[in-house]
Amino acid sequence: MIDFWLPAGLLLLTALAFLLIPVLRIRKLQAEEDRTALNVTLYQERLQELEVQRQACVLDDAQLQAGRAEAARELLDDTEGVQRRSSVLGGKIPLISALLVPVLGVALYLHWGAIDQVEQTRQMAAAQPQSIEEMTARLEQTVKQQPDSAEAWYFLGRTYMAQERASDATKAFERAVEIAGRAPELLGQWAQALYFAEGKQWNEQLQALTDEALKADPQEVTSLGLLGIAAYESQRYADAVRYWERLVAVLPEQDPSRAAIVGGIERARQQMGEGEQSSAATAPSAKVHALEVNVSLSPEVQKNVQPDDAVFVFARALSGPPMPLAVKRLKVSDLPVQVSLSDVDAMMPELKISRFDQVQLVARVSRAGNATQGEWTGKTGPVANTARDVQALLIDSRDGQAQ
Structure with missing residues (x-):
């Protein structure tokens, strides 16, 4: 000091x-x-x-x-x-x-004075976190020492989302809103965390939060993207196209997530029977390639799981941040099943499969519904992000022992 x-x-x-x-x-x-x-x-x-x-x-x-x-x-x-x-x-x-x-x-x-904050800032500047878990631990310590820091709660929520801890992220974003007020960006992040915490089930609270965010800022990107995802998941493809077109209209041309949104619009239009037509708002168009993954259980694992156990299937960068790039949530009763992982399934706009040449595919069974820790797991990779073949992903190892 x-x-x-x-x-x-x-x-x-x-x-x-x-x-x-x-x-x-x-x-x-x-x-x-x-x-x-x-x-x-x-x-x-x-x-x-x-x-x-x-x-x-x-x-x-x-x-x-x-x-x-x-x-x-x-x-x-x-x-x-x-x-x-x-x-x-x-x-x-x-x-x-x-x-x-x-x-x-x-x-x-x-x-x-703020001697604790000064010391904490020095410590964080002196040693950068080497993993998402270390970053989470530091942010959790920060909010304990500075419980009225809206910025710390916001970044903790974003980190929880990167770890697929949507329930914890919901609490963090709600606290940030209590401190900083109902800013559109915070409301959008809060709604997104709630959506994934509720198993992608839309409800009145989510609608109220996104409506409030868009009323204050009609170009709030998180809310527009979330409404598009929710509409697509519920097969309301016209609504998905409408929200995503509004989103594309406000995204900068160089934004890496723009191509993914355009691809989502095209897929929604295909579902509507309109083929690959593109409106002027979405030009120039871009295709988003999806990795096809066949997920199954080994005989040994099949004997030790229950039909309602949660199954998380995700792709993460082979060389890069440890947080998932795309995620799907299933149940053991759904297996075996073939799923698609693409930029549309990304948890965070800045982390997309298309931005990393090679990825690792992981599946995890968690009875508690925890995406970061479970009982059984399986991995495969490296896999090129442009791979066309269906990738076989077998869950056959105890969590923490898979190679």
């Missing part, structure tokens, strides 16, 4: 200078006043001597007046340039203040 306390110490020294310099000047003036007083005393003694000599008839009247004039002239010469001043405060009060300033300054800062 020397990089903090050194500037703080310099500021304290500057404050002390304003107190101590006047004290030193007062002492100098006091010395000058003492010297002047001494000169006046000598002058008075000189006058007495002259008067004694006059009474003794040693000096006549003329000599007496000349002696008095000479003594006065010497007094004026000795006191020339000296200004008599008096200190209202005196010397003790500034000295006491000079001692109290650093003590009170440190005490007040320790009480009302």
